Amino acid sequence: MVDQQHQKQDFLVLTAVSNCLKRRGQVTTTGPLAAYTSSSRIETVKKRKQLDEHLASPAVIVEQVPHSHLLSYSGLACEQTHTDDHLLTTVECSESGDEETMETLVAAETLLNMDSPESLSLDQQHYTQLYVPSLGDVITSPVTHQLMVSVEDIVGALGQPQWVTLQRETVAEQPKKRGKKSKRPESPTPDITFKRGKYSKGNTLYLWQFLIELLQDRQACPRYIKWTNRHAGIFKLVNSKAVARLWGKHKNKPDMNYETMGRALRYYYQRGILNKVEGQRLVYQFASLPKDMVFISGDEDQEDQGNHEDGGDVPDDPEESPPSSDQSLYDLASYEHSFPPLPPSSRPGYQRSRQSSCSPATAQWHQPGPESESRSPAQRRTVLRPLGGSLIQQQHLPIVSAEMLRTLQNVQSLQTGQHGSVFRTAQLLGSMCERQAATAEQTTSQIVTLQLQPVTCPVKQGKLEVKTEEAPNSGLTRE
DNA sequence: CGTCGGAAGT
């Protein structure tokens, strides 16, 4: 399905959007770019490779402009960043008529409109398919096609994804490994395609990704799930019930409960994705995490590992108590869509080798430990920063969004051969991002214009206009 | 109530 053919046309770009940058409260992390890129690897053992592939990529909307040219990203939509607004409204469909386009739009709309508590963006069911523009990004031209691209390439190009392997917490090293797994995932479709049909399916995050997202979401993080020792990748399901509920929502399994979700979690032990922190209830440890994970400030308890629970620390959620249907999640409501997905089916082409090692354990997180890399890090892609919407409402930083970058990069990756300029552009944007991030605050409004050089086929020539402006924080209120 | 895996189902 990929429309490579189209590539030839004038090209265009897409827009994307995101807020990644927006959130400031978070800490760590490099720039937006990094964040995204990073999403790529995890050291997990065993199957990492598969995961890699899985990384699905977020879909990007590529538009073709009739006259080629550029796209401008304007900040306009910003104002409405509100929750539901239809930022997307700005997008017009041309007659391209692709269903996909429509779907995308619909999905986007849906996403944007979700306001209900549940809308938790984690449900990114859609996210894979589209980007919702957030503050400052706007899609200017008619959307013609959508593509799903994997970020991997990009990552590779930029080179950065990094996953940190963590050390197993404490004890137990059961070697369970089974090594059986040598199989490869089939890689069905090359990534560019996108599933049509329903947009809502197919893009789910894996449970581990979902948890990572939750851990980066202020709405969920300390409340339902929190780091107990982020450096070690240890987290606690503070409100297991709520987390399970969210997961169920995400998977569209209304009957999901911790028992069930827990089984899935346990399967992760074998796969080397998670370890159980023994002795502490509801506490698990990621074998590895993306290096640029964003940690929400405030979460993280103390570290200590072994013991005590919190006495009063974390109150169990109030929200949960009430039987009211599914309300509890409302808080999480808006995640954005930004995460990178790993859709099960779409994956890039290559496959990895497989190692079956299971031992997850050995690694270290961030620290450059001496032997840290002894094992091959797996590369998986994950997701990163979810936040968006609600969380960030206020500070929007840059406008060059990571998505934009990604998109560009993706575009580049699509075409083999000629991507030079695009790539360059991407790099440029990357720098911009960094810069913006750095200055984010101060920047009031500025517009950057980039010119894409004509790339051979795909990209013809485009001009990007990026406008950065401080978003009006006006309406975003969330809480 | 949480945790653990096997087994079967999706």
Add this chain to the structure above:
DNA sequence: TACTTCCGAC
């Protein structure tokens, strides 16, 4: 494939 469901056991 990645869980989801169910389950007996601790």
